[in-house]
Amino acid sequence: xxxxxxxxxxxxxxxxxxxxxxxxxxxxxxxxxxxxxxxxxxxxxxxxxxxxxxxxxxxxxxxxxxxxxxxxxxxxxxxxxxxxxxxxxxxxxxxxxxxxxxxxxxxxxxxxxxxxxxxx
DNA sequence: CATCGAACCAACC
DNA sequence: GGTTGGTTCGATG
Numbered sequence: 001x002x003x004x005x006x007x008x009x010x011x012x013x014x015x016x017x018x019x020x021x022x023x024x025x026x027x028x029x030x031x032x033x034x035x036x037x038x039x040x041x042x043x044x045x046x047x048x049x050x051x052x053x054x055x056x057x058x059x060x061x062x063x064x065x066x067x068x069x070x071x072x073x074x075x076x077x078x079x080x081x082x083x084x085x086x087x088x089x090x091x092x093x094x095x096x097x098x099x100x101x102x103x104x105x106x107x108x109x110x111x112x113x114x115x116x117x118x119x120x
Numbered sequence: 121c122a123t124c125g126a127a128c129c130a131a132c133c
Numbered sequence: 134g135g136t137t138g139g140t141t142c143g144a145t146g
Contacts, residue, residue: 016130016131042141048127048141049140050128050137050138050140050141051128051131053140055139074140074141079138086139089139124145125142127140128142130138133135
């Protein structure tokens with residue numbers, strides 16, 4: 001299901017910029033110490049997970065808008081193209097209290113589903 | 121669990 | 134039209 005946008009009286013399919021704004025809004029809901037996955041965002045936005053990566057890359061306000069809290073659904077850290085690279089991403093997450101099982105993987109219980117954030 | 125190939129889809133060239 | 138990602142999935146060991 002593609003994301004739709006209501007704009008001066010009619011409905012159209014969301015463009016990449018619309019999705020970027022929507023993604024940013026969702027990112028701001030993720031609490032410190034928690035992460036979500038590209039997949040979850042993808043489901044919420046109705047796009048391919050790889051496109052979510054592209055969106056995160058377009059976020060020029062990292063790490064204020066916390067795209068570093070988006071990781072792979074299998075627990076691996078994923079990428080980070082903003083300054084500092086993946087090492088900085090890991091550092092941020094550790095600093096925020098995200099628990100790592102080991103160097104590669106994040107604990108299951110550090111994940112929060114977008115449903116928990118957008119409902120109630 | 122780890123690895124591998126294929127599917128994904130909009131951007132970019 | 135082919136390649137490329139901040140990925141995922143299913144199959145296989």
